[in-house]
Amino acid sequence: MSQPQLRPVRVGLLGIGTVGGGTFTVLKRNQEEIRRRAGRGIEVAMVADLNTELATKVVGDAAQVVSDARQVIANPDIDVVVELIGGYGIAKALVLEAIAAGKHVVTANKALLAVHGTEIFAAARAKGVIVAFEAAVAGGIPIIKSLREGLTANQIQWVAGIINGTTNFILSEMRDKGLDFDVVLKEAQRLGYAEADPTFDIEGVDAAHKATLLGSIAFGIPVQFDKAHVEGITKLSATDIKYAEQLGYRIKLLGIARRRDNGIELRTHPTLVPMRRLIANVEGAMNAVLVQGDAVGTTMYYGKGAGSEPTASAVVADLVDIARLLDAAPEARVPHLAFQPDAMSALPILPLDDVVTSFYLRLRVADKAGVLAKLTGILAEQGISIDAVIQREADEVSGEGNQTDLIILTHDTKEGSMNQALAAMQALPTVLAPIVRLRKEELA
Numbered sequence: 330m331s332q333p334q335l336r337p338v339r340v341g342l343l344g345i346g347t348v349g350g351g352t353f354t355v356l357k358r359n360q361e362e363i364r365r366r367a368g369r370g371i372e373v374a375m376v377a378d379l380n381t382e383l384a385t386k387v388v389g390d391a392a393q394v395v396s397d398a399r400q401v402i403a404n405p406d407i408d409v410v411v412e413l414i415g416g417y418g419i420a421k422a423l424v425l426e427a428i429a430a431g432k433h434v435v436t437a438n439k440a441l442l443a444v445h446g447t448e449i450f451a452a453a454r455a456k457g458v459i460v461a462f463e464a465a466v467a468g469g470i471p472i473i474k475s476l477r478e479g480l481t482a483n484q485i486q487w488v489a490g491i492i493n494g495t496t497n498f499i500l501s502e503m504r505d506k507g508l509d510f511d512v513v514l515k516e517a518q519r520l521g522y523a524e525a526d527p528t529f530d531i532e533g534v535d536a537a538h539k540a541t542l543l544g545s546i547a548f549g550i551p552v553q554f555d556k557a558h559v560e561g562i563t564k565l566s567a568t569d570i571k572y573a574e575q576l577g578y579r580i581k582l583l584g585i586a587r588r589r590d591n592g593i594e595l596r597t598h599p600t601l602v603p604m605r606r607l608i609a610n611v612e613g614a615m616n617a618v619l620v621q622g623d624a625v626g627t628t629m630y631y632g633k634g635a636g637s638e639p640t641a642s643a644v645v646a647d648l649v650d651i652a653r654l655l656d657a658a659p660e661a662r663v664p665h666l667a668f669q670p671d672a673m674s675a676l677p678i679l680p681l682d683d684v685v686t687s688f689y690l691r692l693r694v695a696d697k698a699g700v701l702a703k704l705t706g707i708l709a710e711q712g713i714s715i716d717a718v719i720q721r722e723a724d725e726v727s728g729e730g731n732q733t734d735l736i737i738l739t740h741d742t743k744e745g746s747m748n749q750a751l752a753a754m755q756a757l758p759t760v761l762a763p764i765v766r767l768r769k770e771e772l773a
Contacts, residue, residue, distance in 0.1 A: 337370030338652045341401035341432075342392075343377050343423060344413035345384045348437055348464065351641030352411065353388055356648075363645065367652035371645075375401045402427045409651055411644060412436040421445055428452045428460070433655075435647040437464035437640060440529075443538035446545070446552035450665040457659040461647035466539040467492050467616045469639030470632040471646065476546045476620065477667040483622030485547040487587040489772055492539040494614035494634045495530040496562050496582040498522045500599075501612045504574065509567050522614055532561035533582060537597040540584025543618070544595050547586055548676065549668030553595070556678035560598035569691060569765055572736055573601050576719070578689075579609040583770065592679040601689050601769040607631075608772065619772060627772075682745030687716065687769040690737040692754065693762035700759045701735065707753045711746040713739050732761055738769065 340356075342349050353373050356363065364370050373391065377398040378384040384394045398414075401407055402423065410427040412434060414420045420441050425448075427434050434453070436442065442449065442462055453460045463473045467490065476485070491497050495517060502513045514531065517523035529535045537559040545552045562582055573580050578601040587594040602609040607629055611617040616634030621627050633639035654662055664670060694700050705715060716738040739747075747766070755764055 335369035337372045338408050339372060339374040339406055340409045340411055341375040341407040342373055342411050343398045343401060345376050345378045345387050347637045348640045349413045350387050351637030352644045355638055355641045355645050363649060367649045369652055371648050371652055375404060375407060377401045398423050402430050407432060409433045409435060412438060417441055417444060424449060425452055428456050428458055431456060431458060433459045433651050435461045435644055439465040439538040439542060443541040443552055443554040454670060459651055459662060460665060461650060463647050464640050464643035466542055467618060468634040469642040470616060470630045472618045472630050475630060477663055480622050480625060483624045486621040488543045488547050488620050489583050489585045490618035491581050491611050491616055492584050493530055493536040493582060494616060495523045498614045500580060503567055504570050507567050510563060510565055531563055533559045533597045536582055536584045540586055540597050544586030544593060546667045548588055548593055549674045550593060550676055551673060553678050558596040558681045562599055565599055577604050578602060579604055592677040594684050595678050596684060599767055601767055602772060606772050684744045685741050687741050688739045688747055689767040689769050691765040692735045692760055693732060694735050695759040695761060696731055696733045703757060704754055708750050711750040713742045713746060713750055716740050
């Protein structure tokens with residue numbers, strides 16, 4: 330005897346830009362496949378966009394088009410609101426209003442969840458609705474689902490990801506062409522890889538939003554973006570990319586979340602990664618995330634981190650999950666941050682001074698006897714052991730025979746100890762320029 334046909338899930342899209350248009354297209358093109366997987370149809374019934382002309386062009390007569398997002402939220406026939414507006418402002422108000430109206434929510438808004446996720450998830454729990462956000466991190470790569478469900482048997486030890494395509498494109502170009510940051514940024518903007526205002530990308534904020542969400546899911550801690558260390562790529566020079574390459578490393582902007590006995594490291598910054606690691610060879614605008622679990626070991630997730638249909642792929646996957654669970658009791662659903670709300674960890678986010686990593690240091694020094702001994706002595710005083718020291722030939726550097734570049738690689742040490750050592754080294758009269766300090770991760 331055949332099962333009764335379930336009514337389609339009716340979706341309201343807030344925003345019909347790149348991702349909204351892709352979501353509509355993917356749902357339409359793959360509707361039969363999606364119905365077979367979800368057990369019921371999923372259809373876009375309403376679209377809200379200030380540019381109603383563009384919205385009508387995209388959806389035709391397949392959906393009602395309005396200019397006011399609140400009309401979508403107020404419509405009792407809409408089951409799921411998909412928020413694709415972005416930012417912290419009106420998007421937050423609309424998401425909370427949709428939850429209050431009993432609608433499930435799908436969002437690609439990593440900034441909103443990284444800053445206001447605790448409030449939004451609590452509101453959703455109180456109302457018994459789902460907030461799904463696969464598209465908020467790494468575009469089409471199903472990293473949220475992998476962490477929340479596929480790796481649920483594991484105690485996650487660390488997560489490290491290239492989770493911003495713009496900065497990865499810039500770093501790849503700097504390495505390939507030996508150009509400095511400013512030159513490559515202009516080219517990235519010309520090609521459309523970087524926004525006219527690229528601040529969130531190049532200063533590391535976008536990647537840090539995503540790392541905050543990954544850390545919360547990996548370790549069952551509340552979202553705490555305000556406690557993350559955020560550092561971008563604007564100060565990186567082609568010189569350091571070249572030296573790193575000669576030493577067997579690539580420089581990548583990594584979002585890192587790592588469990589320690591006394592807390593969680595949550596940081597985003599340029600990082601030297603050994604070339605032999607797969608993630609070091611992720612080029613252009615692609616994304617990749619490494620996850621280390623105690624049972625599974627290291628797993629890697631790679632793919633397109635942005636774009637119309639890759640991101641739409643994640644939005645539609647969330648819609649399918651909601652379609653499957655529409656009539657299920659709230660307690661039968663996967664918790665928003667993977668752990669039961671009453672079992673969240675109180676482990677603190679560690680201050681940067683307590684973070685443990687190894688370092689790459691580049692010092693412009695006077696080319697005279699005793700300089701290296703003084704520098705290594707300062708490091709030893711702070712308990713910092715040296716992995717390698719490379720001194721460039723003076724004429725290789727500047728044509729000035731009286732100064733040279735000294736590269737020091739250290740073993741793991743606390744950031745606070747390194748800060749003290751750097752202050753003492755910088756004060757030496759034989760150190761002739763600001764010291765370049767980059768963190769290094771073996772990811773083994």
